[in-house]
Amino acid sequence: MIKEVVIKTDKLTKRFGDFIATNEITFEVYAGEIFGFLGANGAGKTTAMKMLCGLSRPSSGNATIAGFDIYKQTEQIKRNIGYMSQKFSLYEDLTVLENIQFFGGIYGLSDKQLKKKSNELIDILGLQKESKKLVASLPLGWKQKLAFSVAVLHEPKIVFLDEPTGGVDPIIRRQFWDLIYQAADKGITIFVTTHYMDEAEYCNRISIMVDGVIEALDSPINLKQQFTTSTIDEVFYKLARRAKRTENLK
Amino acid sequence: MKDVELNNIVKTYNKGEIKAVNDVSFSVDKGELFGLIGADGAGKSSIFRILTTLLLPDSGTASVNGADVIKDYKLIRKNVGYMPGKFSLYQDLSVAENLNFFATVFNTTVSENYDLIKEIYIQLEPFKNRRAGKLSGGMKQKLALCCALIHRPTVLFLDEPTTGVDVVSRKEFWEMLKGLKQQGITILVSTPYMDEATLCERIALIQNGRLMTIDTPDNIVKQFPDSLYAVRADNMSKLQHILRNNQQIKSCFSFGDYHHITFQDDIAYSQNELIQTLQSANLKDIEIKHITPSIEDCFINLMN
The missing domain is CATH 3.30.70 (Alpha-Beta Plaits)
Structure with a gap:
């Protein structure tokens, strides 16, 4: 079976003056895969993610996202991906339904599709009573689940999740991963960052970035064997401890 | 002796619609490292703000160093250190300027209490002329801790100091806390990371404004009802x-x-x-x- 490649980067690099935030990263992500993108603070994850989403122009190197070129086809990239982060997800002062319709509209769904999809989504999430309430009034866990569902409403090829589970309670955190699995089963590729190392175990493959470079990339089980440890936490610690880059030049 | 004490503290928002803190009582011993463990929205920050006299409770009483949070708020403000969850230093002042500023506000000097922050400040020193807003997350966190310590507080309140911080920096931060504890400072720290709970002497698990349990991590584990x-x-x-x-x-x-x-x-x-x-x-x-x-x-x- 040939795996369909949905993210392909070749020596992708971003410089800010003398500072190389992301240094020649080369990797592939396959369709329907859950790919964990790990790294210490300041390792270059956010910079890399911005390039992959078509929001930041690389300094050098190449990449295609969902088959589109990262330099020339950024608009097509944006239409074929979903994005959600802990910091920015939904508009607090719009209602649940308004948020679904707003984001669905931005992602290019027709009025007819939107109506059908928003009703479906509200049913699936059990938010019938809350659909006309402001998002601000929802508990954080519900907001995060709604934000994820909105980010995949247009059935994108890839969804980028930037620390989606930060701060939520342990049960919601697990329910959130159930949603991730459901999306992956539908063929949506998941590209996720997290500081919870148990969540790294739920990924098919993970990469660990140190000082702008991808230092390790494999399935969790292979990485644990490679570093002769019993947990991903230790693998991460072994690699991230080597980081030399602290403050200089940034 | 108790350094922090809460009795039946209640705090509501939106005219009583949201119960952020619901009848919470606990106490922290002098010199103890005490953890408040819970998700966002559990009520941790409201409790911290009540104890640091920045927020009035609806009902209940609370004291820090034996001083009442309402009547003796001026005394408490002089004696406690507080690191809020959101970075709250002056972004456009340099590292050194921020530290001097906080020392001066508390009527002291950096040199007078330097021994307390030395271990942490050494790591910041190469960047002392850099504006605080230009520091990385980990460095900001260290500077905020130094500023919260510079007047040698008796009780240190740290609201989610490690949220969004990677595993390596989190380990370092907890090492720093152990060092401070050895200097006799009472520390109340909150975190959403359950694995950090075991680094505290006692913890309270909090959800929806209520304490679910309060004990040493070992005892909480022993009370797990099933195999x-x-x-x-x-x-x-x-x-x-x-x-x-x-x-x-x-x-x-x-x-x-x-x-x-x-x-x-x-x-x-x-x-x-x-x-x-x-x-x-x-x-x-x-x-x-x-x-x-x-x-x-x-x-x-x-x-x-």
């Missing part, structure tokens, strides 16, 4: 599906490369029977083992 098992197989998502739909399984939650389960009736339904069930479902590489619960297991159990 806990870790299970894994070649297909984890299929395994989870089977476990969740098995009447004999009381609870099933994913924990990294294992699912943690408890049985409805541990004696009647043995592990062997479960293994047979899983084998007949064509699962391979089945492993089941008895384990000691983590704080996260306890937290989930108390939530249900």
Whole structure:
């Protein structure tokens, strides 16, 4: 079976003056895969993610996202991906339904599709009573689940999740991963960052970035064997401890 | 002696609609490292703001160093250090300027209390002329800690100091806290990371404004009511599906490369029977083992 490649980067690099935030990263992500993108603070994850989403122009190197070129086809990239982060997800002062319709509209769904999809989504999430309430009034866990569902409403090829589970309670955190699995089963590729190392175990493959470079990339089980440890936490610690880059030049 | 004491503290928002803190009582001993563990929105920050006299409770009483949070607020403000969850230093002042500013506000000098922050400040010193707003997350956190310590507080309040911080920096931060504890400072720290709970002497687990339990991490683990098992197989998502739909399984939650389960009736339904069930479902590489619960297991159990 040939795996369909949905993210392909070749020596992708971003410089800010003398500072190389992301240094020649080369990797592939396959369709329907859950790919964990790990790294210490300041390792270059956010910079890399911005390039992959078509929001930041690389300094050098190449990449295609969902088959589109990262330099020339950024608009097509944006239409074929979903994005959600802990910091920015939904508009607090719009209602649940308004948020679904707003984001669905931005992602290019027709009025007819939107109506059908928003009703479906509200049913699936059990938010019938809350659909006309402001998002601000929802508990954080519900907001995060709604934000994820909105980010995949247009059935994108890839969804980028930037620390989606930060701060939520342990049960919601697990329910959130159930949603991730459901999306992956539908063929949506998941590209996720997290500081919870148990969540790294739920990924098919993970990469660990140190000082702008991808230092390790494999399935969790292979990485644990490679570093002769019993947990991903230790693998991460072994690699991230080597980081030399602290403050200089940034 | 108690350094922090709360009695039946209630705090509501939106005219009583949202109960952020719901009848919370606990105390922290002098020199203790005490952790408040819970998710966002559990009420942790409201408790911190009440204790640092920045927010008035609706009802109940609270004191710090024996001083009442309402009547003696001026005294408390002089004696405590507070690091809020959101970075609150002056972004356009340099590292050194921020530190000097906070020392001066508290009527002291950096040199007078330098020994207290030395270990932490050494790491910041090469960047002392850099504006605080231009520091990385980890460095900002260290500077905020220095500023909260520069007047040698008796009690230190740290509201989610490690949220969004990577594993390596989190380990470093907890090492710093241990050092401060040895200097006799009482520390109240909050965190959403359950694994950090075991680094505290005592912890309170909080959810929806209520304390679910309060004890040493060891005792909380001992109070876990069931025998806990870790299970894994070649297909984890299929395994989870089977476990969740098995009447004999009381609870099933994913924990990294294992699912943690408890049985409805541990004696009647043995592990062997479960293994047979899983084998007949064509699962391979089945492993089941008895384990000691983590704080996260306890937290989930108390939530249900």
